[in-house]
Amino acid sequence: MATTRIMPLHVGKGRTESRAISEIIDYVANPQKTDHGRLITGYECDSRVADAEFMLTKRQYIAATGRVRGADDVIAYHVRQSFCPGEIIPEEANRLGVEFAKRFTKGKHAFIVCTHIDKAHVHNHIIWSSVNLDCDRKFRNFWGSTRAVHRLSDTICIENGYSIVEAPKRRGQSYNKWLGDAAKLSHKEQLRQAIDRALAQKPGNLEELLRLLEQDGFTVHRRGKTISISAEGWGNNVRFDRLGDGYTLDDLLAFLSGQKEHTPRKKTAVQAATPRVNLLVDIQAKLQAGKGAGYARWAKVFNLKQMAQTLNYLSEHGLLDYADLEAKTAEATVRYNALSDQIKAAEKRMAEIAVLRTHIVNYAKTRETYVAYRKAGYSKKFRQEHEEEILLHQTAKEAFNELNVKKLPTVKELQAEYAQLLADKKTAYGEYRQARTAMRELLTVKNNVDRVLTMEQTEPQQKEKDHGQR
Template sequence: MATTRLMPLHVGKGRNISTAISDIIDYVENPQKTDFGKFIYGYECDTRLADAEFLLSKRQYANLTGRNQGADDVIAYHLRQAFKPGEVTPEEANQIGRELALKLTKGNHAFVVCTHVDKHHVHNHIIINSTTLDCQKKFRNFWGSTWAIRRMNDKLCLEHGLSIVENPKPSREHYGTWLGNKKQPSFQEQIRIAIDAALEEKPKDFEELLKKLEAAGIEVNRERKHLRFRVPGQENYTRCDTLKGDYTEQAIKERIAGTRTVKSHHTFSKKPVSKVGLLVDIEAAIRSGKGPGYERWAKVFNLKQLSQAVLYLKEHGDMGYEDLLEKANAATTNFNTLSVQIKDLESRMNANAELQKQIVNYAKTRAVYVEYRKAGYSKKYRIVHEAEILLHQAAKNHFDELGIQKLPSVKSLREEYTDLLEQKRKAYSAYKQAKNDMKELHNVRANVEYLLEISSPPLPQRSTEKSRQ
């Protein structure tokens, strides 16, 4: 999990451009904060001379464009990226910072990524030169950039197997305070929860309970005198007897035998997914990184696909599995309805065009057919004018099949065709959106079901119509 904040840098009072750039570069490259420069990376610049290179680009920009640096102009952008304590290594944090800066700048701006390791949480300071590499343009902060950067950041975190921020902190809340509000259960509490969950499955003996714990991702160690457990992400083992109360080895055995009655400290739904929201279930599966569902999913999909599913849930409001299923069903039904509507419009347009053609043919060949009739349907006349006669007869047969007594005007048919074409255009626009929505929901649902091992009911039958180009 990582939070981000983009801040434009100005010259400020009492400083010039050179001083302003040097001050911020010196701060972020502080050797005491970056393990003596181990976690510093420069893109299209020498990190030791970044301030001088940034300044040179400003001068080249002025020479090439004729525009000088104004007092309120942005000289660089400072992007801060803070990670959840213990979730990422400094090396990986630096890599994620590079990827985020490249995505944001599209590789058109020099930047420096400095990973600070002097605090309890690893965090990046990314300084981006506002001037492009060709020194002819500048990076412009845009409306909605906060949301765009947050989305890029979330996607990268998910691709690296990290959690994401479900509810971004208010802008004035301190990061440490906000993290405290989101604090996860301690390792010991996670073990107690796992034990209660395993006991809910009614194991026949203590050995079976240990197997259930291992299946749930808890590492069980019996090499020494005391039984020990370790959850994913935990460095040292926790001895079973230190769990105390109803969670010592003897207490657990008594609970299995039924000689020790205790109300479980934790409640568990028998459904595979909670009704509250799928994000909680997905994040738990990612954190554990174990279990047949995760392993099976990892062989078929990848973290990029999962990130799309999680971002969809985050952007559309976290929902339970039943809600997701309902949306997927509705999207499929809507797509099929629009497909039928477009087919009907196309059928009516084809019929209209055919009728116009037959009316024109009828009018063009009417005089010939009248003469043919006056000639008593002469074979000699027919041989000479066979093409016109066949067209005329085909037109008459077409009118008879439709049961038309009075022919409509070609003008009215053209107006009707234009109206049908406009209806199809509008319907097709909705059709394309419905198709994208359906595909997205199908992908989200497939990822969720594979990862959380949900046995899915069938979706409404999709239209077998070939995809329109």
């Protein structure tokens, strides 16, 4: 087994905090890599909205401590954990990942463990929040953390009877720097750029194009009508039909024959998202809790900025009337809850289908044995000889009764229903994330407006009270 070093997750260039953390969690929680989410485990957080919960604890930490680091702040930490191919089942790998995360963070940080099965080797992606559960301290990446990660991971493997790397190569640099600057580009992107350079020389046909690629250091492989390209250091060949629009073999032949134009792929510039509105800080409550004058000065500036963003939001969305804001907030909340219920219902049915499909297969396989058992007068000897098959058959029948299945569907029908539910869930989940963002923004804006209105009502009463005391 092997593990990599701890990787701090920063905001990054052109990204907001929420986008930075949601992007990595969307990748590691990919349903296609985690058996439709079955191999995802969350600790002290809901894995479906872990990015939002991590951001919430970070805001609570800032509100409680007043410490803001800025663009170089760490939102979360990421560790990859790999296992020897064929040595461990995915469920066991996920359990070991959870054990590693709990022991390494001492159970004081929320985390998710996503086990990927899309490669030959089963591997975990472990992401934990930089802020602890009490929201008063942050995890600090310490000197020698790489060695500590390896030691703990190896210890857990040995305790559970799995192999470890006996003499791992310790490297303190990133994978990209280790391989060189060329590794920063994917193999496909390197090949696309080479094709662009070759086409700029205006080759007359496909053979000339391939010859130019060979002069550029690439190797051309032919297998029947399939053409693939490789280069030194590449593990696998890359076929033209996997390069995307504009670079497939048909696209290149059309360009070379003058039937269409070739447009080199350009990188799209990432624009920074509009700053989100944050909740106003209750300065008086914080002062009563022991905060000092420095914190009060920071909180006043922070509140002024948040009120400016609140007003901008109200103006941009045409919600200057409080009744409109209230109605819009209620509408967003209803939509969010409806999508959440829809996703939960789909997940529940998908789980039922998975169970039902397993029992239908077991029922079909063991039906003849059970019929023979019944014809034998439920003989004890026959049961002892075929106990496993009989138990599977009886368990399947009990499951059908629990699920209130009157007529058994075919496995093909269940697979079609499961595929449709999965597609609907993916569509709904995209809408769900948008609805959640919209609802949270509206709730924050409404909360800020309510706070200001409450303060305006309280100030005249306080002045009258002070005047009466004089």
